[in-house]
Amino acid sequence: MQCSACRREAIVFQPYSGKHLCPVHFTRDLEAKAKRTIRTHGWLRPGDTIAVMLEGDAASAGLLFFLFGLIRNRRDIRLCAITVDPGISGSPVAERARAIAEGHGIPWFTGSLAERYGITLDRLIQDEGQDAAARACRVLTTDLLSEIAESHGVTRCAIATSVDEIAEGFFSDLLTGTPEQTIFSRKSVGRSGIPVIRPFIEIPAAELERYGQLHVPGNFLPAAPCTGTSGFARDANEALNTYNSRHPAARFALANLAGTLSGIASDHPSTCPACGELQSAGGCPACAIREKYRRGTA
Numbered sequence: 001m002q003c004s005a006c007r008r009e010a011i012v013f014q015p016y017s018g019k020h021l022c023p024v025h026f027t028r029d030l031e032a033k034a035k036r037t038i039r040t041h042g043w044l045r046p047g048d049t050i051a052v053m054l055e056g057d058a059a060s061a062g063l064l065f066f067l068f069g070l071i072r073n074r075r076d077i078r079l080c081a082i083t084v085d086p087g088i089s090g091s092p093v094a095e096r097a098r099a100i101a102e103g104h105g106i107p108w109f110t111g112s113l114a115e116r117y118g119i120t121l122d123r124l125i126q127d128e129g130q131d132a133a134a135r136a137c138r139v140l141t142t143d144l145l146s147e148i149a150e151s152h153g154v155t156r157c158a159i160a161t162s163v164d165e166i167a168e169g170f171f172s173d174l175l176t177g178t179p180e181q182t183i184f185s186r187k188s189v190g191r192s193g194i195p196v197i198r199p200f201i202e203i204p205a206a207e208l209e210r211y212g213q214l215h216v217p218g219n220f221l222p223a224a225p226c227t228g229t230s231g232f233a234r235d236a237n238e239a240l241n242t243y244n245s246r247h248p249a250a251r252f253a254l255a256n257l258a259g260t261l262s263g264i265a266s267d268h269p270s271t272c273p274a275c276g277e278l279q280s281a282g283g284c285p286a287c288a289i290r291e292k293y294r295r296g297t298a
Contacts, residue, residue, distance in 0.1 A: 015248035046076040054081040056096035056221040058212030059160040085112035087120025146190025162205040167251035170258040
């Protein structure tokens with residue numbers, strides 16, 4: 001199939017736009033969307049030190065490549081990468097992330113759940129089951145990310161969040177009657193409140209993976225299991241996939257609605273005073289995880 005913008009061979013089809021795109025026009029399209037997102041949110045400022053959360057997967061590698069190209073000629077913004085190794089047997093997260101960072105010639109910092117908390121994701125899954133392990137891994141990984149970032153003077157953490165992740169999370173929250181989990185989700189990490197930026201929130205996960213594969217050499221690891229979802233959320237995602245196959249813009253509509261509601265919502269009254277996360281009737285789930293693994297808030 002030919003590119004919709006030229007006669008070159010297309011490598012990507014966008015069901016929501018009806019376009020087939022070659023490598024050149026696909027790259028231009030994705031990067032234009034990401035740049036617009038950054039401008040809209042004011043996510044890059046002089047004096048910033050940006051840390052990309054690099055996990056050895058194609059999406060985070062693509063984010064590093066994009067930001068590297070965006071600021072390579074700016075002396076007022078620094079770029080680095082941070083990797084948190086969750087501890088998965090046979091998955092060389094740190095080694096792959098280090099190679100990607102070194103390929104861009106930027107500083108790379110790392111930590112692991114095993115060194116910081118004396119636990120691995122493999123052990124969490126064995127002891128707690130997949131769903132509880134994913135929740136614990138997200139809390140512990142984010143806390144360790146913030147600790148490393150703060151120790152190196154990072155002003156913003158960049159994460160390769162796709163439009164799929166936002167839409168699927170919001171859809172699942174709507175079905176469970178907890179939309180506040182998305183609407184009032186934290187936009188920062190750590191006690192010092194390091195802001196999180198997500199330049200790829202208007203881009204589908206499949207396109208992020210293709211972008212990373214196109215521009216960063218080497219093999220990639222699967223998406224981090226810490227981003228795994230519960231059984232209910234997986235069922236909700238399957239339903240959304242079925243609907244999205246007939247209405248390709250559905251995920252964009254959900255993500256836009258979540259963003260609009262988040263932008264106009266005031267602070268949630270049930271925010272944990274210790275860590276800033278949302279509390280449930282039984283207290284703060286995130287702090288309960290921290291207490292279980294004998295750590296204070298980051």
